[in-house]
Amino acid sequence: MPDFLTTPYLLLGAAAAAIPIVLHLILRNRAETVYFGAMRFLAATPKKLLRRQRLKQILLLLLRVLALLLLGLVFARPLFVGEKMPAILGEEARALAIILDTSASMAAQQHLTAAVKSAREVLQKAKASDQVSVIASAGKTEVLVEKTDPVQAEAALANIKRQQSFGNLRDAVQFADNLLAQSSLRRRQIYLISDLQAAGFSPGNLNLKSGAECIPIAVQPAWQNxxxxxxxxxxxxxxxxxxxxxxxxxxxxxxxxxxxxxxxxxxxxxxxxxxxxxxxxxxxxxxxxxxxxxxxxxxxxxxxxxxxxxxxxxxxxxxxxxxxxxxxxxx
Incomplete structure (x- = not known):
């Protein structure tokens, strides 16, 4: 029996949906041909009308079957319980990895300041039950906080500093993927906040073993020139x-x-x-x-x-x- 039913044995009542079909097969009228003298004066029934009546009967039969199926499902009291309830209601805790690009290119037009602001916006929308890791990516990958709550993760953003080195965003994403693969939470997301310079992201398809969703956020502040x-x-x-x-x-x-x-x-x-x-x-x-x-x-x-x-x-x-x-x- 499906595990999302409160009383699954009552789903057997849906078998009553077969009753209208059985009655239809048993009680349907079988036409009998009777000849009489004045038959030639009667007008023949159009075939189009006969097909329409047959279609109405079939639709009526299907509605009766559907009504009984829904009645049996209602008595079985469907309800997502346990681990499935938060996922259905959108309240399932997430394992988040926020990658901030701190390479030299982020110095242009206050990109790093805008990146930190975008990270704060992500954390402000996070739930208290979410597990957050903050990663700084430049020549090397640095973990600022790991598997913490959104409040502590936001406080760790104060330690973000720009590095005078090239970026390696691909390695940072792979590192975050390995980090999320160790989480017990099933819903996993990687936020990649960067100016997305081509030099910092080497080509090739990313194979995320954790099944995480990778969400890039491009930092492009408006020019004031x-x-x-x-x-x-x-x-x-x-x-x-x-x-x-x-x-x-x-x-x-x-x-x-x-x-x-x-x-x-x-x-x-x-x-x-x-x-x-x-x-x-x-x-x-x-x-x-x-x-x-x-x-x-x-x-x-x-x-x-x-x-x-x-x-x-x-x-x-x-x-x-x-x-x-x-x-x-x-x-």
Missing amino acids: IALTSGERIMRNGQVSFVCRVRSFAKIAQEVPVQLVLDPQSKRVAASKRITLAAEEEQTVHFAAGEVTSKGASTAAAYFEILAPIDDLPDDNRYYLAPEATQTARV
Whole structure:
């Protein structure tokens, strides 16, 4: 008898479902052909109507059988008990392995900070009965905590530190798989939190012997970048002015100082302005001839510079202008 029935012997009552079939076979009418003189005046019954009536009778018979089967199942009182109850209700304890990539590539754009935040979100959704292991993966695999509760696992995240080495995520997943294979819990999950650089994950199919579900979480924080996209020196009517374009690739508005520097060696600030850039906005900044307070502006080497308060890529914060060639006069 199935072990999910409270009173399995009462399932024998479902055998009563055979009663309608037996009665149907015993009591069904057998047609008898009777000839009489006026038969030729009667209209023949369409075959389509006969098939429809037969189909209705079969469906009615099936419904009667199904009703008796369900009645027998109800008397048997089906219920998932023991180890099966938590699995059905989604409350079964899990064995979790959280792998955090701590290789050198995680330094870009605060990836490691975002990875720790993702790990905290996973632990906050975990149940108190879950067993959690936290693993740091770089050149070598390091176990921070093993088979502990979510609260202690979250506290261990404070010990995460970035390593100046390449990543080896494949070995870390295999290590977590061996760790979960030793768990007595049947539901097993591996969370792989990384920027998923190709160099850190060697090719080849992973063979998870523990039967764990591997869940990758890609860390991709939004760029907060302000860049100088172009610059130009304009000569007109014997006067010189400067124009540059500043673009925001960020998702937030910022107030950005823009400077014009003449003579890169002395870094003399010839003019400066402050602009407000909305998210993903581009503006043109113009330094008129009267705003540039330095001699040699028409020929000297110069560069534009922005001083953004939040900028993940400072390498594009300058735009250089080559010095103009002076014309020699013939005598």
